[in-house]
Amino acid sequence: MLSRSAKKIYWMGRDLEWAEFVALYSRVQYENLMDLPARQSKEDLLEDILHVADAQENYFYAHSQLKAEDVLTFICIEEANPNSVLAYVDRVRELARGARDGLSLELWEYINRFYHTMNSYSTERLHREGIQGFAGAIESNSCRIKGYIHNNMLRNEAWMLFSLGMYMERAFLITRTLLHQMQAIATQGSSGQSGSDESYRFALLLGSIGGYEMFKQGYQKNASRKLALDFLVSNNEFPKSVVHTLTSIHTILKDLHASRQEQESALQSTSHTILSQCQAFTPGNEAATTVDFLKKTLANLHALSGQLEQTYLKF
Amino acid sequence: MQHNNSDTTNGMFDDYSINPDFLDEVFSPDGAVKPAYAMIIDQLKQYSTADLAELYERAHQAFFEQGITFRLPSDKAKTRERVFPFDLLPRLINSREWEKLQRGVVQRNMAINAFIHDVYHQQHIFKDKLVPQELVTNSVHYSPAMVDLNPTGGIYNHISGTDLVKHSDGEYYILEDNVRTPSGMSYVLSNREVMKRTMFQLFGKYSLQPVKEFTEHFLTMMRSVAPAGVDEPNGAVLTDGMQASAYFEHAYMAHSMGVPLVEGKDLYVEQDTVYMKTVAGPKRIDVMYRRLDDEFLDPEVFEADSVFGVPGIMRAYRKGNINMLNAPGCGAADDKAVYSYVPAMIRYYLGEEPILNNVHTYLCSEESDYKYVIENMDTLVVKPVDEYGGKGILIGSAATKAELSEYKQKIAQDRSKYIAQPIMALSNHATYIDGNNQFEPRHVDLRTYTLLGKDMQYVLQGGLTRVALIEGNMIVNSSQGGGSKDTWVLEE
Numbered sequence: 001m002l003s004r005s006a007k008k009i010y011w012m013g014r015d016l017e018w019a020e021f022v023a024l025y026s027r028v029q030y031e032n033l034m035d036l037p038a039r040q041s042k043e044d045l046l047e048d049i050l051h052v053a054d055a056q057e058n059y060f061y062a063h064s065q066l067k068a069e070d071v072l073t074f075i076c077i078e079e080a081n082p083n084s085v086l087a088y089v090d091r092v093r094e095l096a097r098g099a100r101d102g103l104s105l106e107l108w109e110y111i112n113r114f115y116h117t118m119n120s121y122s123t124e125r126l127h128r129e130g131i132q133g134f135a136g137a138i139e140s141n142s143c144r145i146k147g148y149i150h151n152n153m154l155r156n157e158a159w160m161l162f163s164l165g166m167y168m169e170r171a172f173l174i175t176r177t178l179l180h181q182m183q184a185i186a187t188q189g190s191s192g193q194s195g196s197d198e199s200y201r202f203a204l205l206l207g208s209i210g211g212y213e214m215f216k217q218g219y220q221k222n223a224s225r226k227l228a229l230d231f232l233v234s235n236n237e238f239p240k241s242v243v244h245t246l247t248s249i250h251t252i253l254k255d256l257h258a259s260r261q262e263q264e265s266a267l268q269s270t271s272h273t274i275l276s277q278c279q280a281f282t283p284g285n286e287a288a289t290t291v292d293f294l295k296k297t298l299a300n301l302h303a304l305s306g307q308l309e310q311t312y313l314k315f
Numbered sequence: 316m317q318h319n320n321s322d323t324t325n326g327m328f329d330d331y332s333i334n335p336d337f338l339d340e341v342f343s344p345d346g347a348v349k350p351a352y353a354m355i356i357d358q359l360k361q362y363s364t365a366d367l368a369e370l371y372e373r374a375h376q377a378f379f380e381q382g383i384t385f386r387l388p389s390d391k392a393k394t395r396e397r398v399f400p401f402d403l404l405p406r407l408i409n410s411r412e413w414e415k416l417q418r419g420v421v422q423r424n425m426a427i428n429a430f431i432h433d434v435y436h437q438q439h440i441f442k443d444k445l446v447p448q449e450l451v452t453n454s455v456h457y458s459p460a461m462v463d464l465n466p467t468g469g470i471y472n473h474i475s476g477t478d479l480v481k482h483s484d485g486e487y488y489i490l491e492d493n494v495r496t497p498s499g500m501s502y503v504l505s506n507r508e509v510m511k512r513t514m515f516q517l518f519g520k521y522s523l524q525p526v527k528e529f530t531e532h533f534l535t536m537m538r539s540v541a542p543a544g545v546d547e548p549n550g551a552v553l554t555d556g557m558q559a560s561a562y563f564e565h566a567y568m569a570h571s572m573g574v575p576l577v578e579g580k581d582l583y584v585e586q587d588t589v590y591m592k593t594v595a596g597p598k599r600i601d602v603m604y605r606r607l608d609d610e611f612l613d614p615e616v617f618e619a620d621s622v623f624g625v626p627g628i629m630r631a632y633r634k635g636n637i638n639m640l641n642a643p644g645c646g647a648a649d650d651k652a653v654y655s656y657v658p659a660m661i662r663y664y665l666g667e668e669p670i671l672n673n674v675h676t677y678l679c680s681e682e683s684d685y686k687y688v689i690e691n692m693d694t695l696v697v698k699p700v701d702e703y704g705g706k707g708i709l710i711g712s713a714a715t716k717a718e719l720s721e722y723k724q725k726i727a728q729d730r731s732k733y734i735a736q737p738i739m740a741l742s743n744h745a746t747y748i749d750g751n752n753q754f755e756p757r758h759v760d761l762r763t764y765t766l767l768g769k770d771m772q773y774v775l776q777g778g779l780t781r782v783a784l785i786e787g788n789m790i791v792n793s794s795q796g797g798g799s800k801d802t803w804v805l806e807e
Contacts, residue, residue, distance in 0.1 A: 002581050003592045097382065098557050100566035101576035105381075112382045157594050259595040315581055315592045 001157040007313040008099040013165025019088035020142035021173045022053045027135035028208040046071045054083045089118045102158040114141040171245040179294040186287040202228040229283035246275040267307050274300045327753045338742040351407045354520045364752050377509045400798030402746045406780040413804045417774045419671030424475040424765045429664035431471040435461045446656045456646025460616045468540035468769035471642040475765045481742035488672045492649045499779045500764045501567040506801040524776035524804040530571035536768035541602045548601035550574040555623045584627030587634045602638045609643045651700040680731040688735040695735040705792035758783045760791050777802035
């Protein structure tokens with residue numbers, strides 16, 4: 001497969017994952033906002049959404065106050081926000097258009113239809129239907145596209161690159177979101193946060209990632225910092241955990257490398273090292289230790305993705 | 316005299332006027348539906364205006380979802396995408412008529428192929444004074460880089476688009492040859508798909524030729540002209556990128572044949588061999604369907620500042636390490652002045668009489684023709700020889716005195732740049748006119764697609780029927796607001 005097309009498909013996987021993640025995260029957080037316990041800050045939650053959607057700086061450039069409706073428009077469809085969910089959907093479509101020869105006609109039509117569906121949302125419609133309509137359409141279309149890819153595509157380079165992009169972005173998003181949470185806890189820790197507040201925060205986090213029910217099934221306990229970290233970082237059975245995504249990345253890299261008929265690459269060795277470090281992680285009581293681990297993991301992921309682009313996607 | 320066609324359908328044909336100056340493909344002069352169209356019209360009778368509007372919306376949506384859209388420079392909203400107009404009433408061609416058309420376009424394109432070979436080799440046709448040498452070698456599309464170059468398989472115009480019209484005498488006439496990078500075949504295939512999604516009931520009532528096989532024949536043709544000694548040739552489609560107006564077609568062709576869609580930046584030449592940069596390392600390309608104009612193809616040979624091309628590709632081509640479809644320099648043969656010599660080429664190279672008619676052409680470079688054109692311009696259509704897409708055409712009968720006078724001055728400044736032809740009476744075909752909510756006659760033409768490979772010829776079964784949507788307009792090009800129809804070649 002052409003390196004140029006491969007790069008587009010890789011980024012298609014990343015951007016689709018990003019759009020789905022932010023849509024799901026925002027939807028759950030907004031639903032939570034509706035009956036937020038009095039002790040929780042509404043502003044903190046909105047800022048949290050903006051942070052995960054990588055839109056904090058741009059939002060405050062355009063708005064002086066945090067308003068739920070403004071945040072909703074900004075993260076979903078605002079043209080002034082280059083990181084809006086809609087901007088990511090547009091990018092997915094453009095990337096797919098540029099790699100049409102690597103995709104099936106049906107897949108292209110799914111993606112194109114998805115693009116047109118989402119672009120039919122105006123601010124008025126978004127506010128009328130609430131985030132449920134918009135985010136729900138993002139989530140269901142993304143799942144449909146991924147389902148099509150999983151069920152129909154040859155396990156060839158195009159499939160491998162899409163999957164690599166999807167897992168890479170997922171690893172970034174989970175690590176970044178956990179880091180944000182842990183940094184907040186580390187800050188608030190000094191001002192004293194109760195155990196129930198922390199439990200509430202992690203239950204909400206699990207729900208926002210789409211893992212709350214799976215967590216319950218797996219642990220049969222209420223959410224705590226330690227268990228949530230174990231679930232989201234180390235639990236290889238949860239497909240969104242850092243270890244699971246890194247294991248998938250490592251396996252695909254091995255298959256991808258086989259087409260070159262060379263010895264194990266530096267890229268594989270990097271992915272193996274990061275995976276081992278994450279597998280060895282044990283959540284402790286010290287928030288600062290976890291923050292350091294997550295920061296290091298994030299830096300490692302940047303190094304890995306840079307190396308991947310250099311090895312396979314340069315043209 | 317105009318014949319009013321009433322009570323043909325449930326209101327949608329009530330104001331259909333049959334103009335006796337033009338052949339109507341759907342209705343006889345007395346207003347009766349022609350037998351071949353009877354079942355289609357019967358089907359249409361079952362629809363209300365609302366039903367039809369819904370079917371058109373469904374067709375529109377199908378094009379939209381396939382991404383067969385374009386954007387006008389004036390469209391400010393980033394999501395404002397438009398669909399090329401498409402008509403749900405197909406054009407029918409009977410098998411006897413098609414058989415003749417098919418033989419005629421193959422014959423014509425084989426003669427053009429022989430002509431291109433001759434032009435870049437011995438130039439017998441010039442020496443025998445059948446075609447004026449300067450007409451060809453002075454053409455902007457003549458390519459000195461092709462002199463004495465022998466493409467594998469001996470084919471230059473692997474894919475040709477031949478434009479035809481059906482005149483009021485019921486005969487098809489060739490209007491134009493396109494042997495550089497003819498476009499539109501993906502629309503033929505997409506039109507059929509959309510018809511299947513909307514007017515599916517009709518397909519059970521007719522027996523018609525499929526069009527889907529075209530891309531398979533295209534791939535076979537590509538493989539047939541791969542360099543000698545390559546058992547499993549690697550093919551590719553070369554595009555000038557996503558911004559190209561025909562990008563959909565480039566991607567469609569690559570996708571349908573299962574070959575990569577490459578851009579110049581994906582390729583490089585090493586030791587006179589062309590490679591593409593892939594995930595698994597360099598991979599050789601043996602045969603390439605290029606949708607890039609000659610001038611951008613190789614900065615070493617053509618436009619030095621081309622960013623779309625591949626430096627050194629012409630060296631690889633001359634060495635026989637890659638074959639390109641179509642060959643550079645083919646444009647010297649599809650000039651509108653050269654067109655007038657194609658019947659002579661058929662006799663000269665093939666020793667046969669032309670199967671299809673040419674339209675009589677006046678060359679403004681010839682003194683007597685020039686005089687005739689200036690004196691009779693209001694009865695002629697005048698065209699620049701090297702433009703395409705309907706650009707620069709003047710239809711004398713529709714022009715004002717000022718426009719005629721201005722055009723005469725343009726011709727006088729560069730006579731060799733213009734030709735003129737009698738205004739052909741393009742046939743009419745019933746077409747649904749959105750806004751009027753009824754069917755009205757509109758002029759149509761037909762572009763056929765011929766493939767020439769090593770020991771193979773194939774014609775896409777039907778081709779692209781283009782329709783001029785503005786009443787009375789005879790320019791059917793999509794860039795001039797034209798639409799299209801599915802074309803059905805009926806089996807016996």
